[in-house]
Amino acid sequence: MTAVLDARPTSYRGRPRYEGANIGTWVGFKQFVYLAEDAVLQHYRDRGFGPDRLFHEAGVQLSIVEHSVRLPGPVFVDDEVHAEATPAPSANGSEDCFTVTLTVERHGQPVPVLKGRVRVAFVAPAGTTGAPPAELAGRVVPDLADLRPSAVPPATLRSGFLWTETIPYPYCQFSDRMQHSGYVRDLEEVVHRYLAARGISIRRMLTERNWIPAVTRSQVRLLADAHLEEELHTVFTVDDIVKDIMFTGRMDCYVVRDGRIVHTATGSITHGYGVAGGPDAGQVATMDAQTQAALLWSAS
Known part of the structure; x- marks a missing residue:
């Protein structure tokens, strides 16, 4: 040490x-x-x-x-x-x-x-x-890509739900590079957008089912630098449903720089729902077949 x-x-x-x-x-x-x-x-x-x-x-x-x-x-x-x-x-x-x-x-x-x-x-x-x-x-x-160069092969944009944003300065550190907490926020945001696109938005599930989001695991790994005001392409997919109460999802983030795709971060999340109020407040919600089918769209 x-x-x-x-x-x-x-x-x-x-x-x-x-x-x-x-x-x-x-x-x-x-x-x-x-x-x-x-x-x-x-x-x-x-x-x-x-x-x-x-x-x-x-x-x-x-x-x-x-x-x-x-x-x-x-x-x-x-x-x-x-x-x-x-x-x-x-x-x-x-x-x-x-x-x-x-x-x-x-x-x-x-x-x-x-x-x-x-x-x-x-x-x-x-x-x-x-x-x-x-x-x-x-x-x-000099660059995050130098930490594990063998782990960052030439990238291709994988298929799935795609969201593109311009990297904002609140997501950056030292004036230029996107920081870890920016990707944590990105993971939360892309899940929110994915659920809305599948017709099971957080607001809808709250108002119709009395369910709130519940996350039990998360992971983010930075692979290469991404810079202020670059276009960040975030791909999200749902991989599996676990015991009818959780789903696992994967996030990958990319920028296109000098004509090539750079894989800048990867992450995962295990997500479910809890009961928001009433006598069962705080209990884990069981996802019905309709909800599971909507979630698994990206895995089909």
């Missing part, structure tokens, strides 16, 4: 953002991921290697490049969340890996609400001046 990544766990306490309480006081899945990000960033800040210092002193961009999490319990808007980020072994020497847990207190006892991993890389684009800290020697890459 280096001074940047020693073996000591980092503790962090925070609350979900108010904007995440979209239905009732339940908090959406991306807020869990944001809190996991916060815990990992606190690790570097505690050791004097926060993103502000790395960028202004050395031109190095601390970048979260992956999350893979399981969400075993809900978070509500007034919850105080205790996060713990612990460095973990990583097969890729250019990345730092953390196991992250989030817990909340229920009836005086800690209850887990997130378990998973977060990965971090360090980027200095071509032309950056300044030398990285000695602790990062040999670990700084």
Whole structure:
């Protein structure tokens, strides 16, 4: 371990953002991921290697490049969340890996609400001046595609539900590159659009069935850089229905640059529904055949 990544766990306490309480006081899945990000960033800040210092002193961009999490319990808007980020072994020497847990207190006892991993890389684009800290020697890459070059073969746009957007600046970091949380928001957005296109929009399911979205797993992996105001093409498909209560879906993101398709990110989500109100509030909803048929359109 280096001074940047020693073996000591980092503790962090925070609350979900108010904007995440979209239905009732339940908090959406991306807020869990944001809190996991916060815990990992606190690790570097505690050791004097926060993103502000790395960028202004050395031109190095601390970048979260992956999350893979399981969400075993809900978070509500007034919850105080205790996060713990612990460095973990990583097969890729250019990345730092953390196991992250989030817990909340229920009836005086800690209850887990997130378990998973977060990965971090360090980027200095071509032309950056300044030398990285000695602790990062040999670990700084000019582009995210250099982290796992063998994992990013020449890309083709896969088939499925396609949504295209111009990458907005709130989704970017360090003025130019699309950041991890932008893809988390993209994953939430493309699911929303897919469900609406299939005639089972979130509003319709809420008003007609009293169902709210419930996510139990999510994963996003950045593969290559995408830049501010490039056209981002996001493809989403539903792969399977699990025990009539969850569906699994896959997201892939691409840009077209210099006449070639670049695969910039991939992700997955396990999604179902909970009962929004009444005596069964919070219970898992069973999806009927009509709902399942609408979901599986992209897998046909």
